[in-house]
Amino acid sequence: MSPINYVYLAALLFTIGAAGVLIRRNAIVVFMCIELMLNAANLTLVAFSRMHGNLDGQIMAFFVMVVAAAEVVVGLAIIVMLYRARHSASVDDASLMKL
């Protein structure tokens, strides 16, 4: 199977993730969609790495995974705190930073 199909899949996953971020209100879901987009990006990195016979992309993917893990830790903590404080996980309710 041609590696290009993985790229198509990644594009599809990214689109789903992006749509999720834009459409869904629940912070957890939005968060998961962001993860989806990150992994879509990972997939393209790996696919292109394979296509060009260059390992740089795979190394980059590891970095992304680490960063994503760190981000999940911080992000989930924020969401949990927000839920405790406001009893809601809707991103639209969290508009405190608005001027």
Next chain:
Amino acid sequence: MIGLLVGVPLLGAAVLLCGGRRLDRSGHWLGTLLAAASFAIGAVLFFSMLGEDAEHRAMHSKLFSWVPVEGFQADVAFQLDQLSMTFVLLITGVGTLIHLYSVGYMEHDPGRRRFFGYLNLFLAAMLLLVLADNYLLLYVGWEGVGLASYLLIGFWQHKPTAATAAKKAFLVNRVGDAGLAIAIFLMFTTFGTFAFAPVLSSAGEASEGKLTAIGLMLLLAACGKSAQVPLQSWLGDAMEGPTPVSALIHAATMVTAGVYLITRSGAVFNGAPDAQLVVVVVGAVTLLFGALVGCAKDDIKKALAGSTMSQIGYMILAAGLGPIGYAFAIMHLVTHGFFKAGLFLGAGSVMHGMNDEVDMRRYGGLRKYMPVTFVTFGLGYLAIIGFPGLSGFFSKDQIIEAAFAKGGTEGWILGAVTLLGAAITAYYMTRVMLMTFFGEERWRKAATPSPDRPDVEPAAETRGEHAEPHPHESPKIMTIPMIVLAFGSVFAGGLFKAGESFVNWLEPVTAFEHGHSPVSAATVTTATVVALVIGVGAAWFQYGRKPVPAVAPRGNLLTRAARRDLLQDDFNHVVLVSGGTHLTRSLVYVDHKVVDGAVNGTAATFGGLSGRLRRLQNGFARSYAVSMFGGAAVLIAATLLMRAV
């Protein structure tokens, strides 16, 4: 030595004004002593000057370089010549007498120390004015006397009228001062200097236009200081000051500074006939103006102020005649210094005995109660109207003669004006005399001020006395200066006239030419005496023959106008005061709304703009995400497009 002349009273002013209350008890004597010391120095210098021959009498001393800037050198340096000497003796002499008088007059005033400090300050400034060897230093004295006059007119500052009068005097003088400043600019650009000697000795080289401009600007300055039309309006109000001040500053010395300035700058005026003509016209107009105002005033000091204005008009007129008149201008100035100071001191003595009443309609018959005042005032009166043999006769007669000698139609007009002025002088002075010292004792029935004349009432308020006055003679310390001045009024003129001593004395400085009058001297003298008799007769006819009403009659149009100083203040009010008020108000509005409005408008525009932009920050995370995606998409699209092209 010359510096000491200025320094001594200046020291007195500094000590008295900074000394604090410790000097309250002795300060007035210190002030008087220093004034006398200054007179003594002046006298010593005078006699040493007499020892020299006429051409080498001038003395000069440079103290230090004052403002040295490239091309602009002003020194603090003094020049004492015959003209300055005359003034020095007048200023310190009359000044000392008036200091002495003030010791009595201001005895119960809590601010006496301050008063003597100001008086000393005035002496210092006035001496600086006449001793300066350049116009810039003269300017310092010029404004210095203005300051002293401001402080002294407003001496009773708690009276709003006094404070206003002081401010007015300073402001009107400032207009004149601006003229002097511009004259100095002109001299500087024309001659590269403004010291007397180089400017005056090379005045002939400059073009007539320049000289005319300088002359007119000097005249403006003189008008301000000497209360000449059109800057005359402050002098009447200046009578709000204590009477010794009116005698010293607003009669004998400061107001004559304009005459000094014009005489001193004779060389400039000699080269500018147009400027001279304007000087003469100003003098003639003021002469009549002041005389008319003097006729209508019921306030004794204001009547005398009108008279001062008129007499200075004589001097200015004489000074405008050129070398035929300078010496007579100064001569009249000196004799006027004696008799007018004497008259004012007499008026002060009357007020002193009358609870500070100034309305002559509430005087009358005072000769019995104040014999010394009556006699000295009477001698001053005879001198000012030009009674033959007294000071005023000689000096005024000379001016009238010189006016005829101007020649041509001008000469006839000027001669007629001066004669008319002499008649009016006789009229208003006789009126003052009759209303004050003769007739029935009107003060008995007019103990309370009439409500319909509130403008003459406040003087009584200043010392909080409203009881019926008990006229009494003033103490010796006040009468002695009056007696001395009376001697001066009687004999000074004759002394000056004898052998033309005064003219010869001044000749090296001011130059002198004998005018050639179309009418003989005897005719002029006769005409003067006739004018005098007419004036006195008219006054007696009106005020001596029948009782004077205690409340002023309405009077005809001219009288009413003259009572209001010929509408000068109304004119000023309409044109300058209300115009100026509107201007400043509208400018304040413009500054706030337009200039600042533009600034605030700019700020508001940016504020509004950012307010709109702020709406984009709506706080919804998803809308931010949309803009991020959109932005990223646009960027990618643009990159691809660029690639494609």
Next chain:
Amino acid sequence: MSFPLLTVTAALPAVGAVATAAVPAAKRTAAKWLALVFSLATLVLAAVVLVRFDPDGARYQLTESHAWISDFGVRYELGVDGIGAALMALTALLIPFVIGAGWHDADPDPSPSSSSRGDPNVRGSAAVDTSRWRPTQGFFALILAVEAMVLVSFAATDVFLFYIFFEAMLIPMYFLIGGFGDRAHAAGEEEGAKQRSYAAVKFLLYNLAGGLIMLAAVIGLFVVSSDSLGEGTFSLPELLRARADGELTMSTSTERLLFLGFFVAFAIKAPLWPLHTWLPNAMGEATAPIAVLITAVVDKVGTFAMLRFCLGLFPNASEWATPVVLGLALVSVLYGALLAVGQRDIKRLVAYASISHFGFIILGIFAMTSQGQGGATLYMVFHGISTAALMLVAGFLISRRGSRLIADYGGVQKVAPVLAGTFLVGGLATLSLPGLAPFVSEFLVLVGTYSRYPVVGIIATAGIILAALYVLVLYQRTMTGPVRKPEIERMPDLKVRELAVVAPLVALLVLLGVFPKPLSEIVNPAVEHTLSDVQKKDPKPQHPVADHADPSAWFDYKPAGHGGGDHE
């Protein structure tokens, strides 16, 4: 390497600022004394600068030069000419008086009911926690910081260095204006705080806007110099030399644009009509000592910089702009004076009077005559002293009655004669009475202006009449008349501290009015240098009197007019 006198002079108040700020909260008095001592020590150093300065020596003296940002040719270069030395002395002279006059201005309010007094930050915490917040220390530290920055500005001969400090002094000034207001505000506490912050923001934004334009011009200057000289430089002596040698050339339009960039910034600071509106707000809302700091010290940097940078670097453009600048200056003179007449607030009145005076200064600078520019420099110094005298006494007056409105006074002379007397002297100095220092400078400015532009000179002379008007009206309304208000009846006269602040200023006014020679001798050579930068010569008199240098010869003159001939 000689002793870096200028750096030490400027650094001393900076050190003082840090030290004052570090004083513990409870020891407020110690902080005040510390600030005073530092300001006095700076004054001593500034006096040493003045003494060490040799009027006949090189143009810039006491120079120091160190590489700073070598990539951009920015150097730490200091050096003073006569003008800079005189203004450094003025600055160092006035700060002790500002500190002395503001001794109690930043004390925490004893009454807890109105707590927002010292600083907006305190608002809300009803019981002011003095252990944490230290307004007094901050106040004096900020004053010293301003002093340090102004001193560097007067000494900097590197354009970039000057720019940095020209801008940086806005920061402490902003806090001084916005943070410390009068004890009592006519419009109430809340409104007062609001107006104060409005004034501070206006001051900051206005001056920042000017600074931004100037920054562009500074960069432009660097580009031009690196184009012409091969290597860009900000060094003023270097630029002037290159300019004079013809190495540094710029096109007419470039020069004009750069000139405008600099000039607008300085005209805002100075302030010149119509860029003046921040001044009345700032001076009105700030306490009197801070108002003095603004008008007598900080604003002088603007006029100083016009003389040093605009004329020196862009002579042709300066000449091109002269008619407009003179026109604006003339408008400033008359407009400021007229508006001063129309003011109802004492401090705003002084502010508008200052605008009028700055008009005179700019007039003198752009008249391009040695009298004009020498007069303008002296004017900067003398105006500083006279305004300080007037404004500080006005501040004492205001602190007694708790009102800035002229109408709330009257008859003060009766109850507080010393206060009234010093106020009058300050006022008389403001109206340039001869014998007091400002007269010398104002007259020089007018003569200098008149000799090149007669009409402008004559119109400006009207300013001296208007000056008399606003000063005397102010004096009349506040000091004279009967005492009608009980608050005034109880008004105490000047205290010892206040007298100690005012008396030296008054003495200086008199002293410099009678004997300005030492100062003018320091200033004159610098003015001649500036004039040679713009290649201008004084207009010659039409009929110069040849021998007036010889004092004995001139006074044996014969009265002119002998033999007449000029009249019929």
